[in-house]
Amino acid sequence: MLPEIERLLILQDRDRRARTLKAELKTIPADRTALETKLSTLKGQANDARQKQRAAEVEQARLDTEIRSKREQIAKYETQKLQTRKNEEYQALNHGIDHVKREISSIEDRQLELMETLEALKPAVAESDKAAAEAEVQVKKQIADLESKNTNLLGQIAELDSARPTHTDGLDEDLLITYGNLFLTKGEAVVALRNEVCSGCHMKVTVSTSASVKARKSIVHCEQCNRILFHEVH
Numbered sequence: 001m002l003p004e005i006e007r008l009l010i011l012q013d014r015d016r017r018a019r020t021l022k023a024e025l026k027t028i029p030a031d032r033t034a035l036e037t038k039l040s041t042l043k044g045q046a047n048d049a050r051q052k053q054r055a056a057e058v059e060q061a062r063l064d065t066e067i068r069s070k071r072e073q074i075a076k077y078e079t080q081k082l083q084t085r086k087n088e089e090y091q092a093l094n095h096g097i098d099h100v101k102r103e104i105s106s107i108e109d110r111q112l113e114l115m116e117t118l119e120a121l122k123p124a125v126a127e128s129d130k131a132a133a134e135a136e137v138q139v140k141k142q143i144a145d146l147e148s149k150n151t152n153l154l155g156q157i158a159e160l161d162s163a164r165p166t167h168t169d170g171l172d173e174d175l176l177i178t179y180g181n182l183f184l185t186k187g188e189a190v191v192a193l194r195n196e197v198c199s200g201c202h203m204k205v206t207v208s209t210s211a212s213v214k215a216r217k218s219i220v221h222c223e224q225c226n227r228i229l230f231h232e233v234h
C-alpha cells in the first residue's frame with residue numbers, strides 16, 4: 001500500500017472516532033434536559049395530587065362550619081318557638097327549622113362525597129409522592145452519570161485532537177485539504193476499491209483508474225465521487 005494511503009487510513013480511523021465521540025457529546029445536553037423534564041413532570045403530578053387533597057380538606061372544614069351555623073340557626077328557631085304565643089309564627093318557625101334541616105342533610109351528603117374523594121386521593125397522593133421521590137434519586141444518579149460521560153468524552157476527544165498533528169505531519173498539504181473536505185462532505189475520504197467498484201459511491205470505475213489504484217504509485221480518486229481509492233487486498 002502507498003505509505004500516504006496507509007497514513008490517511010489511520011488518520012481517517014482516528015477522525016472517525018473523534019466524530020463519533022463529538023456526536024455523542026452533543027446528545028448530552030438534550031439527555032439531561034429530558035431527565036430534568038421527566039423529574040419536574042413527576043413533581044408537578046405529586047404537587048397536583050396534594051393540592052387536590054388540600055382543596056378537599058379545606059372544603060370539608062368549610063362545610064363543618066356551615067353545618068355548625070345552621071345548627072345554631074335551628075337552636076335560635078327553637079328558642080323563638082318557646083317564646084312565641086302565636087300559632088302562625090310557631091308554624092313559620094317549624095317550617096324554617098325543616099328547611100334548615102334539609103339544608104344540613106344536603107351538606108352532609110356533600111360531606112360524605114368529599115370523604116370518599118379524600119379516601120380515593122390518599123393512595124394517589126402517596127403513589128405520586130413515592131414516584132417523584134424515586135425519580136429524584138434516579139435522575140440525580142443519571143445526571144451524575146451523564147456528567148462523568150461528558151468528562152470522559154471530552155478527555156478522549158482532547159487526546160485524539162492533540163495527537164492529530166503527529167498523524168498529519170509530513171503529509172502533503174493539498175492532499176490533507178482534499179482529505180479534509182471529502183471527510184467533511186462525504187463522511188469517508190479514503191475508500192476501498194472492490195471488484196472495480198468504489199465502495200464510497202458504489203459506481204464502477206474506469207479500467208485506467210482501476211489500473212492506477214492497483215499500481216499503488218500515486219493518489220487516485222474515484223472519477224464519480226472524487227474519494228481517494230485504495231486497492232483492497234483480499
Ligand SMILES: [Zn+2]
Pocket residue numbers: 198199200201202203222223224225226227
Ligand atoms: Zn466513488
